[in-house]
Amino acid sequence: MQSYSALNLFRRGLGGHKSWTRAWRDPAPKSHYDVIIIGGGGHGLATAYYLAKVHGIKNVAVLERGWIGGGNTGRNTTIVRSNYRQPALHNLFEFSLKLWEGMSDDLNYNVMFSQRGALFLGHSDSDMIRLAERGDAMRCMGIDAELMSKAQLRKLIPLLDMSDEARFPVVGGLIQPRGGTARHDAVAWGYARAADALGVDVIQNCEVTGMDIRGGKIVGVKTTKGDIGADRVGICVAGNSGQVAAMADLRLPIESHLLQAFVSEPVKPMIDTVIMSQSIHCYISQSDKGEIVLGGDPDMYPTYSQRGRPDRIEEVAGQAIALIPALSRLRMLRSWAGTTDMSFDGSPIIGKTPVDELYLNGGWCYGGFKATPGSGWLYAHTLAKGEPHALNAPFRLDRFETGATIDETGAGPMPHHR
Amino acid sequence: MLLIHCPHCGPRAQAEFVFERPLESIIQIDEALPDLIPKLYSRVNPKGPSWELWRHTYGCQSWLKLHRDTHNHTIHAVLEIGQTPEGGDA
Amino acid sequence: MSQTLRQTKGGRIDRSRTIRFQFDGKTHKGFEGDTLASALLADGVKLFGRSFKYHRPRGVMAAGIEEPSALVGAGTAGRYEANTRATDLFIYPGLKAVSQNRWPSLGLDLLSGISLISPFIPAGFYYKTFFGPPKLWMVYEHFIRMAAGLGKAPKVADKDGYEHRAAFCDVLVVGSGPAGLAAALAASASGAKVILAEQDRELGGSLLTDAATIDGQASDEWIAAATTSLLAKGGRILTRTTAAGFYDHGLLNLIERVTEPGQAPGADGLAQRLWRVRAGQVILATGALERPRLFAGNDLPGVMLSGAVRTYLNRYGVRTGQKVVLTTDNDDAYRTALALAEAGAQIVAILDSRAASAAGNSLSLRRAQTRLPVHFGAKLIAAKGSAKGVKSAKALIDGQITNLVCDLIAVSGGFSPVVHLHMQAGGTLSWNETTGAFSPDISRQNQTTAGAASGADGLGQTLTSGWEAGLAAAKALGLKGSSVKTPPACAEADDQVCRSLADWLPAPQTNLKKAFVDYQNDVTAADLDLAWREGYRSVEHMKRYTTLGMATDQGKTSNLVGLARLALAEGRPVPSVGLTTFRPPYTPVTLGVLAGEHTGAHLSPRRRPVLYQVHAAQKPIWQPVGYWHRPRAYPQGREDLHQSAHRESLAVRTKVGVTDVSTLGKFDVVGPDAAAFLELVCATTVGKLAVGRGRYTLMLREDGMVMDDGTVWRVAENRFFLTSSTGGADRMSAHLSYVRKVLAPQLKVTVANVQEHWAAAAIAGPLAKAVVENLMGEGAAPRHMSLGFGPLAGIPTMILAASYSGERAFEIYAPSHQIGPVWDAIVEQARGLGGCLYGLEALEILRIEKGHIVVGGEIDGRATADDLGLGKMLRPSGGFVGATALGRPAMSDPQRLQLIGLEAISGTIPEGSMLITAKGAVPCGHVTAAGMNVVQGGSIALGFLQGGRARLGDVLTATSPTRKQAAQVKVVAPVFYDLAGDQYRD
Amino acid sequence: MIDTQMLKRVTPETGRLIRFEIWSDADACLDRLAKALGTELPQTGKSANAGDLRLVWLEPMTWLVRAPEARGAAVLARIEEALASDGGACDISGALVRTRITGPAWRTLLTIGGVFDAEADTFGPGCMAATVIAHAPVRLDVISKTEIDAYTPPSYAPDLFEFWDHAAARLNLQAR
Known part of the structure; x- marks a missing residue:
């Protein structure tokens, strides 16, 4: 692996950058792997990396139908935080957040993880109680969270509408200072490059078309590049989990929905932190490029189309302007849509399936990006040991059958009520 | 935003409708636990035609069965509750 | 300024109407009809802005919406619009525009020094450096953020109006060039209801640059006649209106710029309007965009698209150069050359990359050959110059490198049909290797493409394809044929063809590090090559790694050039390397117009109880509950919220209080099967309820969790009245309808949502009965959990004797529109007995003391009835929604969170705090609601505790690290007042 | 226009x-x-x-x-x-507040902030439709060419009527 550094950038710059080589190989699939990961998104690539790095399992292939990072890794609003209320969730996401903090150095690839803070606004005293409850739950577990007064908010985000006439007047907030954003594509590329350097085969344009299951145990997959044997297979295709699991005759507690996001044209810095709200379902941040990144509720019905409904975007625009009135004359530049794996309690699934040696990582709803390193690490652990880590044990597939669901919002089983 | 042909109100914007659930996951009240669990907590989640329950919440408030393609959004049929499609089960 | 480059006549500007405006603080003059670009170009301005990354000087490249370089900030204060294309901004009196991304000034931009280190910061350089701890990256990032961004950030709220409007038509035609007008005429003549949308301020498209003769008329006259005809047939014509998005089932969003960027609106206050158009058929006549070519310095001010040069000359009367070099792969550029020559410019050279044998034979080309220096097989290697503009060009002519002195380089790299909307609609493309262009292939919606957007070449083809598309659309809608049978015909059909021969290879001597593909984002051909070398070979990887096509021009001029470069590296044909996805918007759209009216105070409905104004007169503290606004407390004098709430709750405990409970969910359930129906939704026994009696009930979700609570009353044998929480009322309404219509369609019952039909006052306290009987007569007050009827203040009312506060209480219901006198009478009576109004805060204190649960508090969507201590209420026989799912093992786990009461041993219990056994321990529960013992005082709370019911008597800490508060608490049963329920009864 | x-x-x-x-x-x-x-x-x-x-x-x-x-x-x-x-x-x-909108431009007014085709020729006197306008549920009953009744829950009425008053004022200004 060519080392990345300012010095090397300078040296190779003297040669016109002609000597840079591929960041990761383009290998043909081998006939057999110890572990096959289906899905070359951030989670799948991170899983492969940690399998090789932490567990020494290097005979690993990541099979990607299209181009790596082309699913939800490249279609999110890049927010990283661990400020959840339910213990199983904040423990999972905090584990992930700690990995984010060392990721660029670990991968020798700058993922631009920027801890400019993740803020939830409160718009009533009852919002503030709920935020304090969340913050208290986090603080008891050693996770950073601080309540913000109106005066502090005014200083932090001068453009925020602090007037009492607002439909949802801002009365305070809860900030996680260690939260922030990262460069989403770089996460996929960084993990691919680092995994590749450890011997993992990252195979693009290789669609899994079937599973070879014998006597209740998976022994390999069929792909557009031929049949490939494996001792263990991990599904990691959030957005399409149901489609891939169906190849093993599995039905999942997952519906595929659509989440849209969009960015404005770039302007000079105006918003430093990630802004979310307890009452208004939109989230706002400003990328390093200067674009305001905006997202909101999903489209509320099952679809794989990646064609969003315009009224959802319009709603988010209204919400964003309500919070920051100066956004009105900025222009939406690009919009996109991702297919989300909506699980039936709003929490992910990481663990075994009823098929021996077949594992599932999915159901991330619209919160998977921030979990990328943690999800990969824990999934690698689960795949390596054949048993879940304590952190992902609660996120087992059979929790719906037993009733041990992990319902952050208390919205119940229907994804569109969430 | 879809255009849904309500059998009562004619073609109307999706903004007037609310998706409820796939027909396969309608659970009768006396459903036994072994039948309820898969209906409540697992989905075919098809990429293609799907029978779904919607409601014309901001229109005539009817519950409607839609046969809708989840991939290209073509709506093949909209039926009233109690109607069954010709040659198919819904 | 003197408008030195303005021609004395010609063009579509109105020389009689001078418009003054400012650019970078300097006053300029232009004419009505000018864009900011044309007016400044006429004044000799060449430098318009600085590029994103290297701060290179940039001028105007195009004459329309595809402009990547000439971006300005337009307007001031709340009307300031950053990144406005100078080419898409028609000047108006008082316009103030400023250049962007430069410091301290456009001419002297200190950040242009970045250009010096450009060899070391190629595409994706930031991924390879800035390592170290995240804190260190934050330092680097601070400076990167300051350098990035383009325009200044807006700071002021926008007061102008935006409107959304729905429109429906048979045929929507996008684009009013010759193809669009012909299509609209054909559809309209066939009886279709037509909407024609044009992004420009006037109709005509290419005809505004290249006048022609159509059907024997000058094109201006033909356009005017077409307009008259369309309007006469009921068509709607929208100018300055861009089709920004093509969504499902024939829905398009059109953005109408009622005012220009930064311009003050008229009396109606409207800046922009969003048209939500649902069309039976859509015809896209969106034209084609000219592409630049690869040579070093192709981004210098003074390098312009050939068509744009002609537009500035013909439409705006501005000759943008005196000594001109043209480089082209098609015949169209010859028309530019001839027009320039006719206007007195010197044509230094026409460099045609085609071989003489492959060139076209249009009239323009033939005429140019006779009088202008035309070189076939010739290419540009480099443009040279400075921020002040191009000074010379280095060309490869007949294999020789030749220097040409010039002040304008007009470039044509062929034309890309505008297929964006076709692709947004889900269509597919076909590739023309000769012209190097994608054009629409299969349509997935009721949509066709016409004119240059469909790959038509020349005005003759364009008019015909538009006409045919219009007829076909009408036919598809089942309309009668057109009364007019022949398409519009033009005299110049032969001349207006361009016969592009795509040539993607730059001259071999070209310095690719200075050959820009994406002008705004400073992506060069060398950057693309580097990305490919590093393995970013999927078109999406290349885009994301280099930022190609991600600037505000959305790659309109750069995408295909970049794609061709990738195809070249891959050694594959262009279509096989794929395309990035086309998504809305076609051109950037203000967030303001997307939001429409629905922002600020109107973001979402503010539902007001019918007594809103009556309460407002008392100046209460309001509380949002979902969409509702309800009084939280009625402070007297200088009371704060807590003092007021305590006084109000004390009044209820000792005398009497009145509160508005109008917003509760309410349902009439009527019919012989009413009881049977209610037993499906209510988890408690309902059927045995006697007429005139009521009881508390719970409704569960299908997964067994408590969804809501309320009361159910038997009004008559076959008539029930059901109440539920305010916040859950809409959900409950949908749930009841679902059970009634989907699960139990056979039942003979009607369920009517009467939430807003009834308004109600709750009267609670030891003197509540006296209030009722004073008003309605002796014996009018029903006993606890019974109902009665009777007139009050002359209005027929219903009285439910139910208590949430724990005191003897009555809810008096009257129809909403008649509640006024009823309320007034009750309040007057209560006050007369020493009582007062109480709000939600007092209600909260009272219910906590009584251990009553609330939706959104203890009913949190995760609690079962048993968790809430109400398990015994459930009908053991089951048969209600949610009963079955309770049989899952985890639902009866003894370690579930269970509702408990908490009494402070020391300190005040913080609401929402965590319950811990020792410092540093993992929380074993939390406080859901905290209040006080109303009469005796003392901090009490409700909460959830793991296995809580078995832990009564335990001492825990309720800790709130975020508020630095804690209290020592004792776990008790969740009721603190009147355990026996004596206060309820008489 | x-x-x-x-x-x-x-x-x-x-x-x-x-x-x-x-x-x-x-x-x-x-x-x-x-x-x-x-x-x-x-x-x-x-x-x-x-x-x-x-x-x-x-x-x-x-x-x-x-x-x-x-x-x-x-x-x-x-x-x-x-x-x-x-x-x-x-x-x-x-449960419902009825308001009567008069003037031939009621059709245009009802397309503002809505999704329903109030301008359709087929939506004439004696037709009713339920839809959503500016987030409020509305039932429309066409009385005549120049009159229409709109029914809306009273809690939504103040916001909706304010919205219509503003929109009507704009239309009236544009008509001049």
Whole structure:
């Protein structure tokens, strides 16, 4: 692996950058792997990396139908935080957040993880109680969270509408200072490059078309590049989990929905932190490029189309302007849509399936990006040991059958009520 | 935003409708636990035609069965509750 | 300024109407009809802005919406619009525009020094450096953020109006060039209801640059006649209106710029309007965009698209150069050359990359050959110059490198049909290797493409394809044929063809590090090559790694050039390397117009109880509950919220209080099967309820969790009245309808949502009965959990004797529109007995003391009835929604969170705090609601505790690290007042 | 380019609103109701006058009757008698606020902030439609070419009426 550094950038710059080589190989699939990961998104690539790095399992292939990072890794609003209320969730996401903090150095690839803070606004005293409850739950577990007064908010985000006439007047907030954003594509590329350097085969344009299951145990997959044997297979295709699991005759507690996001044209810095709200379902941040990144509720019905409904975007625009009135004359530049794996309690699934040696990582709803390193690490652990880590044990597939669901919002089983 | 042909109100914007659930996951009240669990907590989640329950919440408030393609959004049929499609089960 | 480059006549500007405006603080003059670009170009301005990354000087490249370089900030204060294309901004009196991304000034931009280190910061350089701890990256990032961004950030709220409007038509035609007008005429003549949308301020498209003769008329006259005809047939014509998005089932969003960027609106206050158009058929006549070519310095001010040069000359009367070099792969550029020559410019050279044998034979080309220096097989290697503009060009002519002195380089790299909307609609493309262009292939919606957007070449083809598309659309809608049978015909059909021969290879001597593909984002051909070398070979990887096509021009001029470069590296044909996805918007759209009216105070409905104004007169503290606004407390004098709430709750405990409970969910359930129906939704026994009696009930979700609570009353044998929480009322309404219509369609019952039909006052306290009987007569007050009827203040009312506060209480219901006198009478009576109004805060204190649960508090969507201590209420026989799912093992786990009461041993219990056994321990529960013992005082709370019911008597800490508060608490049963329920009864 | 006259919004006097639903033996029940009300019930998506009563189709097998306040109780009793055990009726007088919009531009007004084709030629007098405008649920009943009744829950009414007043003011300005 060519080392990345300012010095090397300078040296190779003297040669016109002609000597840079591929960041990761383009290998043909081998006939057999110890572990096959289906899905070359951030989670799948991170899983492969940690399998090789932490567990020494290097005979690993990541099979990607299209181009790596082309699913939800490249279609999110890049927010990283661990400020959840339910213990199983904040423990999972905090584990992930700690990995984010060392990721660029670990991968020798700058993922631009920027801890400019993740803020939830409160718009009533009852919002503030709920935020304090969340913050208290986090603080008891050693996770950073601080309540913000109106005066502090005014200083932090001068453009925020602090007037009492607002439909949802801002009365305070809860900030996680260690939260922030990262460069989403770089996460996929960084993990691919680092995994590749450890011997993992990252195979693009290789669609899994079937599973070879014998006597209740998976022994390999069929792909557009031929049949490939494996001792263990991990599904990691959030957005399409149901489609891939169906190849093993599995039905999942997952519906595929659509989440849209969009960015404005770039302007000079105006918003430093990630802004979310307890009452208004939109989230706002400003990328390093200067674009305001905006997202909101999903489209509320099952679809794989990646064609969003315009009224959802319009709603988010209204919400964003309500919070920051100066956004009105900025222009939406690009919009996109991702297919989300909506699980039936709003929490992910990481663990075994009823098929021996077949594992599932999915159901991330619209919160998977921030979990990328943690999800990969824990999934690698689960795949390596054949048993879940304590952190992902609660996120087992059979929790719906037993009733041990992990319902952050208390919205119940229907994804569109969430 | 879809255009849904309500059998009562004619073609109307999706903004007037609310998706409820796939027909396969309608659970009768006396459903036994072994039948309820898969209906409540697992989905075919098809990429293609799907029978779904919607409601014309901001229109005539009817519950409607839609046969809708989840991939290209073509709506093949909209039926009233109690109607069954010709040659198919819904 | 003197408008030195303005021609004395010609063009579509109105020389009689001078418009003054400012650019970078300097006053300029232009004419009505000018864009900011044309007016400044006429004044000799060449430098318009600085590029994103290297701060290179940039001028105007195009004459329309595809402009990547000439971006300005337009307007001031709340009307300031950053990144406005100078080419898409028609000047108006008082316009103030400023250049962007430069410091301290456009001419002297200190950040242009970045250009010096450009060899070391190629595409994706930031991924390879800035390592170290995240804190260190934050330092680097601070400076990167300051350098990035383009325009200044807006700071002021926008007061102008935006409107959304729905429109429906048979045929929507996008684009009013010759193809669009012909299509609209054909559809309209066939009886279709037509909407024609044009992004420009006037109709005509290419005809505004290249006048022609159509059907024997000058094109201006033909356009005017077409307009008259369309309007006469009921068509709607929208100018300055861009089709920004093509969504499902024939829905398009059109953005109408009622005012220009930064311009003050008229009396109606409207800046922009969003048209939500649902069309039976859509015809896209969106034209084609000219592409630049690869040579070093192709981004210098003074390098312009050939068509744009002609537009500035013909439409705006501005000759943008005196000594001109043209480089082209098609015949169209010859028309530019001839027009320039006719206007007195010197044509230094026409460099045609085609071989003489492959060139076209249009009239323009033939005429140019006779009088202008035309070189076939010739290419540009480099443009040279400075921020002040191009000074010379280095060309490869007949294999020789030749220097040409010039002040304008007009470039044509062929034309890309505008297929964006076709692709947004889900269509597919076909590739023309000769012209190097994608054009629409299969349509997935009721949509066709016409004119240059469909790959038509020349005005003759364009008019015909538009006409045919219009007829076909009408036919598809089942309309009668057109009364007019022949398409519009033009005299110049032969001349207006361009016969592009795509040539993607730059001259071999070209310095690719200075050959820009994406002008705004400073992506060069060398950057693309580097990305490919590093393995970013999927078109999406290349885009994301280099930022190609991600600037505000959305790659309109750069995408295909970049794609061709990738195809070249891959050694594959262009279509096989794929395309990035086309998504809305076609051109950037203000967030303001997307939001429409629905922002600020109107973001979402503010539902007001019918007594809103009556309460407002008392100046209460309001509380949002979902969409509702309800009084939280009625402070007297200088009371704060807590003092007021305590006084109000004390009044209820000792005398009497009145509160508005109008917003509760309410349902009439009527019919012989009413009881049977209610037993499906209510988890408690309902059927045995006697007429005139009521009881508390719970409704569960299908997964067994408590969804809501309320009361159910038997009004008559076959008539029930059901109440539920305010916040859950809409959900409950949908749930009841679902059970009634989907699960139990056979039942003979009607369920009517009467939430807003009834308004109600709750009267609670030891003197509540006296209030009722004073008003309605002796014996009018029903006993606890019974109902009665009777007139009050002359209005027929219903009285439910139910208590949430724990005191003897009555809810008096009257129809909403008649509640006024009823309320007034009750309040007057209560006050007369020493009582007062109480709000939600007092209600909260009272219910906590009584251990009553609330939706959104203890009913949190995760609690079962048993968790809430109400398990015994459930009908053991089951048969209600949610009963079955309770049989899952985890639902009866003894370690579930269970509702408990908490009494402070020391300190005040913080609401929402965590319950811990020792410092540093993992929380074993939390406080859901905290209040006080109303009469005796003392901090009490409700909460959830793991296995809580078995832990009564335990001492825990309720800790709130975020508020630095804690209290020592004792776990008790969740009721603190009147355990026996004596206060309820008489 | 809007051809309009001054739009006016008039909040009329309140009347009695009765919602009723038929669940069984529909044909006979409809006959009884027709006799009781003096006219056939309007078809799907339609409305009609019956003396001083206004009949509006609401939902499948569900109608709204607007009666003068003074006759409200009598009309309700008559409907309940005709329904017998084949249907149920409820007084919902307080659940909806009716407002009358007058002026030929009511069609344009109702396209503002909406998703329904109020400009369709087929949506004429005697037609009803339920839709959502500016987030508020609205039921529309076309009275004549220049008049339409809009019914909305009272809690949404203040916001919606303010929205319409603003939009109408804009239209009136543009018409000048």
